[in-house]
Amino acid sequence: MNPPDNPLPNPRRVYFLSNRTAITAETLGHSLLAQFPELNFSPLTIPFIDSPGKARKIVERIDADAEQTGMKPIVISTLADEEISEIIRQANALMLDPFESFLPQLEQELHAHSVHESGKSHRISNPTLYESRIDAIDFALIHDDGATTKQYSQADIIVIGVSRSGKTPTCLYLALQFGIRAANYPITEEDMDSEDLPRHVKQYRKKLFGLTTDPQRLARIREERRPGSRYASIEQCRQELRAAEQLFEQYRIPYVNTSDMSIEEIATKVVELAGLKRLSKPVLKHVDE
Amino acid sequence: MNPPDNPLPNPRRVYFLSNRTAITAETLGHSLLAQFPELNFSPLTIPFIDSPGKARKIVERIDADAEQTGMKPIVISTLADEEISEIIRQANALMLDPFESFLPQLEQELHAHSVHESGKSHRISNPTLYESRIDAIDFALIHDDGATTKQYSQADIIVIGVSRSGKTPTCLYLALQFGIRAANYPITEEDMDSEDLPRHVKQYRKKLFGLTTDPQRLARIREERRPGSRYASIEQCRQELRAAEQLFEQYRIPYVNTSDMSIEEIATKVVELAGLKRLSKPVLKHVDE
Numbered sequence: 001m002n003p004p005d006n007p008l009p010n011p012r013r014v015y016f017l018s019n020r021t022a023i024t025a026e027t028l029g030h031s032l033l034a035q036f037p038e039l040n041f042s043p044l045t046i047p048f049i050d051s052p053g054k055a056r057k058i059v060e061r062i063d064a065d066a067e068q069t070g071m072k073p074i075v076i077s078t079l080a081d082e083e084i085s086e087i088i089r090q091a092n093a094l095m096l097d098p099f100e101s102f103l104p105q106l107e108q109e110l111h112a113h114s115v116h117e118s119g120k121s122h123r124i125s126n127p128t129l130y131e132s133r134i135d136a137i138d139f140a141l142i143h144d145d146g147a148t149t150k151q152y153s154q155a156d157i158i159v160i161g162v163s164r165s166g167k168t169p170t171c172l173y174l175a176l177q178f179g180i181r182a183a184n185y186p187i188t189e190e191d192m193d194s195e196d197l198p199r200h201v202k203q204y205r206k207k208l209f210g211l212t213t214d215p216q217r218l219a220r221i222r223e224e225r226r227p228g229s230r231y232a233s234i235e236q237c238r239q240e241l242r243a244a245e246q247l248f249e250q251y252r253i254p255y256v257n258t259s260d261m262s263i264e265e266i267a268t269k270v271v272e273l274a275g276l277k278r279l280s281k282p283v284l285k286h287v288d289e
Numbered sequence: 290m291n292p293p294d295n296p297l298p299n300p301r302r303v304y305f306l307s308n309r310t311a312i313t314a315e316t317l318g319h320s321l322l323a324q325f326p327e328l329n330f331s332p333l334t335i336p337f338i339d340s341p342g343k344a345r346k347i348v349e350r351i352d353a354d355a356e357q358t359g360m361k362p363i364v365i366s367t368l369a370d371e372e373i374s375e376i377i378r379q380a381n382a383l384m385l386d387p388f389e390s391f392l393p394q395l396e397q398e399l400h401a402h403s404v405h406e407s408g409k410s411h412r413i414s415n416p417t418l419y420e421s422r423i424d425a426i427d428f429a430l431i432h433d434d435g436a437t438t439k440q441y442s443q444a445d446i447i448v449i450g451v452s453r454s455g456k457t458p459t460c461l462y463l464a465l466q467f468g469i470r471a472a473n474y475p476i477t478e479e480d481m482d483s484e485d486l487p488r489h490v491k492q493y494r495k496k497l498f499g500l501t502t503d504p505q506r507l508a509r510i511r512e513e514r515r516p517g518s519r520y521a522s523i524e525q526c527r528q529e530l531r532a533a534e535q536l537f538e539q540y541r542i543p544y545v546n547t548s549d550m551s552i553e554e555i556a557t558k559v560v561e562l563a564g565l566k567r568l569s570k571p572v573l574k575h576v577d578e
Binding site: 012020021022023024027028030031032035036037038039045047048072074078080094096098099101102103105106109110112114115116130131133134137138141144166168169172173176221224262263264265268269272278 | 301309310311312313316317319320321324325326327328334336337361363367369383385387388390391392394395398399401403404405419420422423426427430433455457458461462465510513551552553554557558561567
C-alpha cells in the first residue's frame with residue numbers, strides 16, 4: 001500500500017458486473033468514469049454471474065479489495081436477477097445499478113412489469129437480425145480496400161480516403177454495430193495525378209463518404225507499417241491528404257477529419273452525415289426464449 | 290392513429306439522446322427496454338446534440354410525439370452539458386439520465402467533481418489505444434479463414450470451426466471491441482476424414498477455441514449462400530458439426546455452441562473461457578483535450 005502522502009494515489013477499484021455479457025455495465029461505467037479524468041481507476045469486468053455461488057465469491061473479492069486499499073470499490077452492475085442482485089448488494093462498495101434505478105419508473109410509466117432478466121438486449125431474439133449483421137460483415141470484407149466493386153449498387157455507403165485514413169475499421173464497425181453495408185475504396189497517387197475521383201466509384205457519387213486525418217497522425221501510423229519510407233514521410237502524407245480533401249470538396253462529398261476520433265465516433269458521424277439508418281436492435285422484438 | 294380498441298397498440302416512442310455518439314444511451318436503453326419483451330417500442334437515436342438550438346428542436350419533436358400518440362415518450366440520455374440537459378428536461382417525457390442519477394453519488398464517494406462533459410469515453414485520449422485496436426483488426430483480417438498462418442505465434446487466440454459457424458464476426462468483434470488479436474481457421478471435410486486437427490493449427494493447441502452451432506441453424510445459413518447444395522444439406526451440416534465437436538473434445542479445446550447467441554455474447558464467452566484480457570478502454574487514461 002502507498003503511504004497516505006504518496007503523490008501517486010492507489011487507483012480506485014471498479015467492477016463492471018452482469019449475469020450476461022456485461023457490455024451495458026462496461027459501456028455505462030466507462031462513460032461515468034470518464035467524467036473524472038484526473039482520477040485513476042482500476043477496472044475489472046466480470047460477466048456471466050449467473051449463480052448465487054459466483055455472486056458470493058465476487059462479494060468476498062470486493063470486500064477484500066475494500067480492506068486492502070482502504071477505499072470502497074465502485075460497482076456498476078446490470079443484474080436483473082433479484083437473488084443475485086441481493087447478494088452483490090451486501091458488498092462493501094458504492095453500488096450503481098441502472099436497472100434498480102430506472103426499472104421502477106419505467107414500470108410505472110408503461111403500466112407493465114419488467115421480466116427481471118438481464119442481458120436480453122444482446123441475445124438473438126430474431127435470427128434474421130443476426131444474419132443481417134453477418135451479411136453486412138461479409139459485404140464489408142468482400143468490398144474492403146477496393147478488392148471488388150461489382151456489388152456497389154447494393155452498398156449503403158462507399159467510404160473513400162487515402163491509405164491508413166481509417167476506412168477499414170470504420171466499415172467493419174458500421175457492419176457490426178449498425179448492420180450497414182459499407183464498402184471502401186482507396187484514393188491513390190494515381191487519382192491525385194488525374195485530379196479526379198477513381199473511375200470505379202465516380203458513378204456512385206451519392207454513396208460516397210470521405211475520411212481525412214492530420215498529416216502528423218497519418219505519418220506516424222504509416223511509419224509503423226513502413227519505417228523510413230516515402231509513403232510514411234510527412235510531405236507525402238500532407239500532399240495525399242490535401243489532394244483527397246480537394247476531391248471531396250470538388251464533388252461535394254461529405255467527409256470527416258478522424259484525427260482525434262475513436263472508431264465509434266467516426267462510424268456514428270458517418271451514419272449521421274450520410275443520413276443512414278442504424279439497425280434496429282433485437283431488443284425491440286419479442287424475446288422468445 | 291389507431292383507435293383505442295385496436296389490438297395492435299401504438300408503439301411507445303423512445304429517444305436515445307447524447308451530445309456525443311449516443312452509444313452509451315443506446316446500449317443502456319436497449320437493456321432497459323428488453324425487460325419489457327411484451328411491449329412495442331419505436332426507438333430513435335439522436336447523437337451529437339451539442340447546441341441549445343438542436344436541443345430545443347428535439348424538445349419540440351418529443352412534445353409533438355407525446356401529443357400525437359397520447360403517450361409520454363421515454364427519453365434515455367447521457368447529456369453531461371448542463372445547459373443542454375436543462376433544455377431537454379422541459380420535454381413532456383419520462384426522462385432517464387444515468388449521469389444525473391449516478392454522478393452525484395460518484396462525486397461524493399470519490400471526493401471529486403465530474404467535468405460534466407459527455408462522450409469522453411468514446412474519444413481517443415491515448416492514440417496508442419486507437420492503434421492497438423487497428424492492429425488487432427489488421428491481424429484479424431490477414432488471418433481470416435486461414436488465409437495465412439505465419440503469425441500464429443502472435444495470435445492471442447485462434448478460433449476454429451466449420452464453415453459459417455460464426456468465426457469471422459467473432460474475431461472481428463474481439464478485435465474491435467477488446468483489441469484482441471484473433472485468427473480463425475476453418476475445419477474442412479479433409480480434417481474430418483483424417484479425424485485430426487488441421488496441421489497448421491495443431492502446434493498452437495493452447496490458443497485454440499472452437500465454435501459450434503445447431504445443424505438446423507447452420508443449414509439455414511448455408512442455404513442462403515448455396516441454395517440446394519450438399520454443403521447446405523442438413524445431413525452434411527450434422528456430420529461436419531459432429532466431427533468438429535469430436536475434435537474439440539478429443540483435444541480438450543474449449544468451445545461454445547453459438548446457436549442462440551449474439552455476436553457480443555459469443556465474443557464475451559470466448560474472452561471468459563479462454564482467459565483473455567479485455568482491452569482497457571481510453572476512458573481510464575488522462576483525457577487531454
